[in-house]
Amino acid sequence: MSLVVVGTVAFDSIETPFGKVDKISGGAATYISLAASYFTKPVNIVSVIGDDWPEEDLKRFHDHGIDTAGLQIKKGEKSFYWSGKYHMDMNTRDTLATELNVLAEFDPILPDSYKTPEFVMLGNLTPQVQQKVIDQLKEKPKLILMDTMNFWIEQDKDALLETIKRIDVLTINDEEARLLTDEYSLVKAAKKILTMGPEYLIIKKGEHGALLFHENNVFFAPALPLEDVFDPTGAGDTFAGGFIGYLAKQKDISFDNMKRAVIYGSAMASFCVEKFGPEKLYNLTDTEIQTRIRQFVNLVQFDIELEEV
């Protein structure tokens, strides 16, 4: 079993300047797993839902090679629900409602078949739940990638730092990196975070791209300039899913391959934002993905003859 993904599977209601959708399927693990499924199968999902979750969406997971043996279905309970509204700049949003429901008591249980993964993606959840997943692994995986959010930095920093110690790659956004380190400069923030445990750090800057840090190296990938961003929900998770899915496919965690993984993650995220929710992630073709990768190459490639210095 090569990839385990832990995170929320949820209903989202989303409003952006381009429209509005009510109670569509979402959640970090949904975006991560769908994005990763284009590169590696099975994707073993660990999460919890209520029995209000549509059969049809479970079937869509299965069609994508997403194994749901670790997806708990709580009878008579409701799935996690989030509702939010984006402002014109799409970088800021207001949370209108958060109903934890089944998530309140979530105890992640890994089926035996999930306990020796090569790659693990810890989507944003309480640091305790993330740790419980690590605790159940029988061997150290090749790579553990972890996401978190400002809420845990502010509310449960000690537990968060304990979790961060045990992972290989942390992925957070620019504001979270600043919050976690009390450094405004992202370069300084990155240096601090790389002393906290992870050997690699990805700082996501939304429409402004992503930075990958490792030792003294830094790599930058832009976001693809798009005519319209309809809905940024899940873009960061989709990025993470594309990133770790690509690594799991290649089984290569060198810095050079991580750069490629960042580009693949960015390409997947660029699809995600073009429609509401994860809609666009259900029916991509390899040709579409390759075409987009080529757009990234054209976007940043240049040819300079360096003088010896």
Next chain:
Amino acid sequence: MSLVVVGTVAFDSIETPFGKVDKISGGAATYISLAASYFTKPVNIVSVIGDDWPEEDLKRFHDHGIDTAGLQIKKGEKSFYWSGKYHMDMNTRDTLATELNVLAEFDPILPDSYKTPEFVMLGNLTPQVQQKVIDQLKEKPKLILMDTMNFWIEQDKDALLETIKRIDVLTINDEEARLLTDEYSLVKAAKKILTMGPEYLIIKKGEHGALLFHENNVFFAPALPLEDVFDPTGAGDTFAGGFIGYLAKQKDISFDNMKRAVIYGSAMASFCVEKFGPEKLYNLTDTEIQTRIRQFVNLVQFDIELEEV
């Protein structure tokens, strides 16, 4: 004569979270000319100052191969003065004072030796002054690059659009692109601007890099992630100076060479922000510039085998 630069030469008082300087030399033409001087000489400056301008700073221009035959010195008058304060994010600033002084009546007069340039940089000034410079050219230059600002878009849009029609490359920041076109999406804004006259457009995004648009092509260069940005004043002008200076050196205005010029512009801007005012631009070595170009290459280069699609 290969490069003519028009723009302000001014005194600036600047406060940033890292410190404060009072009445140092600045102005768009100062930054542009100094940056360009590392690639092409002479740089023929067209501007106006009062007799309060320090002899020493004029000497520094001459040391950099900046020709001041077109720099009017008004006896008994004071130079343009600007004072501003940056916020923590360094992307926003408050203007504390603007004293036009000699700039109020500025009538740009090109010496004969300036009238057949191959490259012209119109720094941010009134659209009328920018047009007067174009009017005095005896032949169509290889390339006219123009900067402007939100003030002219809001206060004198008709004259601005007239000027924009006559140039080849427009360089503005993201907010100005939105203001000029009423489009939030930078891709849509770029499409509109490319119908207004210029064949090329550079949208500057400050610490988030710069986009170069031409026909259906787009190229992106990040800003170099720095530990500290001490003072962003003049970064955009320095970018433009490095950009046009590099083009003037190469005498090649192909899209591929413009990509390289964007990288050189970004490298020069990355030096500019490391000290207050244009200080860092006085004493750079070719080795420092080449080292920084190499950092840009390392920052964005990746190697992906594209599948044929």
